[in-house]
Amino acid sequence: MPGVTPADVLSNFGITLVEDPAENQPRLLVDLPAAELVEHAIRREEGRMASNGALVIETGERTGRSPNDRFIVDTPDVHDKIAWGAVNRPLSIESYETIKAGIVDYLNERDVFVTRGMAGADRNHTRRLLVACERASQALFIKQMLARPLAREIARTGEPDFCVLAAPGYQCDPAIKGLNSSAAVVINFQERVILVAGTGYSGEIKKSIFSVMNYLLPVEDDVLPMHCSASMDPVTHETAVFFGLSGTGKTTLSANPTRLLIGDDEHGWSDMGIFNIEGGCYAKCEGLDAFHEPEIFNAVRFGAICENVVLDENRKPNYDDVSITHNTRVAYPVEHIPNAWTKGMGTTPSVVLFLTCDAFGVLPPISRLTADAAMYHFVTGFTAKIPGTEVGVTEPTPTFSSLFGEPFMPLDPMVYAKMLGERIADGRTRVYLVNTGWIGGGYGVGHRIELAYTRALVARALDGTIEDSEFVHDEIFNVDIPTTCHGVPDGILVPRQSWQSTARYDEAAHNLAVMFEENFEKKYSHLPESVKAAGPHAQVPADARHRGRGLLGLRH
Template identity: 60%
Template sequence: METFGLERAGIINPSAVYHNLSPACLTEAALRRGEGVLSDTGALVVRTGKFTGRAPKDKFIVDTPGVHDLIAWGSVNRPITKDKFRALKDKMTAYLQNREVFIFDGFAGADKKCRKKFRVITELASENLFIRNLLIRPSQEELLQYGEPDFTIIVTPGFKCNPTADGVHSEAAILVDYETRFILIAGTQYAGEIKKSVFSVMNFLLPREGVLPMHCSANMDPITKETAIFFGLSGTGKTTLSADPDRKLIGDDEHGWSDRGIFNFEGGCYAKCIDLDPDKEPDIYQAIRSGTLVENVILDPDTRKPNYFDHKITENTRAGYPIEYIPNAAIPGIGGVPTVVIFLTADSFGVLPPISRLSKEAAMYHFVTGFTSKVAGTEQGITEPVPTFSTLFGEPFMPLDPDIYARMLGERIEHHNTSVYLVNTGWTGGPYGIGSRMELKYTRAMITAALNGTLKKADFVHDNRFNVDIPQSCPGVPPQILNPRDTWSSPDAYDTMAKKVAKMFFDNFHEKYPHMPADIINAGPQP
């Protein structure tokens, strides 16, 4: 039996080894093994069990002398010893003995000069299908010349950790060893952990090569090639808003910005499915078909038709599909230097404007601050929006000092004279529970105006409290929506809430970034 070099990962005596299988073969294997069922569109639908979102408290980085001074240690990047890592790896590889093992060898990085090779070894066929969709798939020739991977990921959701013995937080663990270039994912079937582990590695490696890694989506004009990027945490609309039928989709979540322009890390998309409407998001809706992996969506037991509006299992229902399933995808996922940068935030307080223009200094402030609300389901225990400040709009995935990423973005904005906007996809007319979520059609209209330059022609009014410029008109958007104070039934209640939120910004920045230059500090909200 061909083992494809599994022994080098410490895995011996598997009952069978499957290497870079096709989507059809992986789907067949998953069905044979009872991992899921087919929907009426032919997509493979699975349930991920206890973990329906990322488990950030279960993530650790191996603390070794070679990386100790590089990592921004703290509540996000937490250390674990090399001995604990080695012991858990031995247990996981022993667990895989006499089991079927699925291997996918793929790439991260559409720009071949920046590309990294990842070998993903999974216990489940369904998770191998997922990562096959999400990474860049090698051609047959590339596979023959693949050689040794840059990183190896071992995924065993069926192996449950013992927190006391293994030195971890729960039955799940996500451990990254940058020295041996191994990643362990145990005890959780949520496929997003694999995807974000790859992202974390790219965020560690690329800055030293002069490439800025970014938690953002990106698209471009099919004729002019004008490129835009969208920063934002899960639930803010990166995937939805970048899937614009009038523009080419470069990617929906992870990109690098080199001297040559931007490029997608991935070969697929991982879209939220909750309340998915074919009229509002036709591209994503049509992408959920044969070859797609769907997580935690409820199916009709007789017709196998998905009910995307059923929140019974989780708000964080997901679909992972190849980017080719999006009709207007840019393949390969490479674009030019961005002319527009958009920061997406889901403000659950309902006080930020739906769109506002930022100065270069304000752009740096908001990039470092990363204000949003974690929406239900994206992490374990989140059942309603929770306001949060996530550095760089992706703090959980950034192992290095935030100043490194922030400085690189600031240099690029200044050098290329890039326009920057802050877009609130959260609440209007009041906070969560009183107001309503901003309508997608209005957000799309505002972003379109920002991308095609129409918004530059509008009159802007400076908001002194939040230090942003608010347009007073935008095609396709009612004027009263643009000024958040006008959407509240009580202007006094708005003022009280706005002052509270501005103070949150101010206090957070002074606590986390006291050594930032004064011009950046002063460009943020003022209490």
């Protein structure tokens, strides 16, 4: 209903702060502009201003997400819908109430920064959010990350669809039943509340909101939520989506000066097309430089917020210094990208790319997938976790993450897989698997594929000219590999040819194929046989081995 203020909303939780309190009393600071939030953050010693104008903060002990501290409250309305397990950990209502009471008492003793925004650029599927933060820097972060409502939309906001209470300085009692530490990220779908406590890593707020949308969009709107970036051809308006876990290149590859950026991480796919869930970008910036990633490099300016980036004596960011963490990050509004499509919406994708970071170095830099193979790779979601993106990950770790985003998906993976399958079944969407990881050997032996080569491969996939190449079929991984691509050395396209030891390649490829098979059998044996048959096969026919260990004849 109109006229509901943030103070009214927060009072429902027991937060008694107001915007104009008595002298020397804590207050609510509502919808402050970015410049004012920067002033507050610096005055409160939350961060420093870099020479490029960005606010630079340190997140403290936790420099990445903490999956073991993420919970969903087990309420009757979601009990039979959530895919409970190691990813979606249940928390009792009693434990939730205890944590919430502690956060409320904590926030009542200090200034609280309130930001109102939206998740979802398509107003048919938007969810209104109210985020209450202990820190001005986190309020700036979420202000830049959410879709920004128009002034008239703010005026008639009324009750939000979801609230976030973020108190990084509040330490939970680890003895609370169900908790694993003093940190907790808790989603309560019944009360429409997210609690974030004990962690200053802003990505926890972002990803908890994404998790909420990954439940609401399929259940309430019949929309497929996707952990992907998206871009658009400026002439044809054809769109493409890039699936991938953190560190696989979603942000980098979608920030392309020849295309319009729709968004870099979270999208929905409805009957009408795709839309950005966010209004900002959250990019890894280890090794960031103006030559290789000029769009992102130049986006780091006033209004952006850097996490755990080291500054030199002149306050210049040193993106090569990862002494705090490999997971250095920068958040900025999508408008900081010159070619951003600020409407945040596009047509049904003509191309889908699954980005994977293969630490074994055996997957091809790009390969073409059939519809069944697309379903296979979507549900298996193979990649390697990149150092720093989660607490304790210090080197690439092979993993299978359903939907290229399992940590954020509350429902059974098959809910999302079925929705994707329905959307690509008509054959109008081409699907490719892109390896942005290692070539010429595994981690520690080979090297990561050059970004310029990946960009060239993706460009040819997007404009369709890669289909003019001859393709060879890899029997082990069951994919079609182009033998040539303009701007890319032929010798790296077929991985076996780039290894010094073909015997070691054969062994590594076999081992990874076994991992695929075991993972699929464990989790997805109920899927149609056609999907299973479209995946990797550790055992290949003898004639295939004689003809190059897994490479059969040419395909077009």
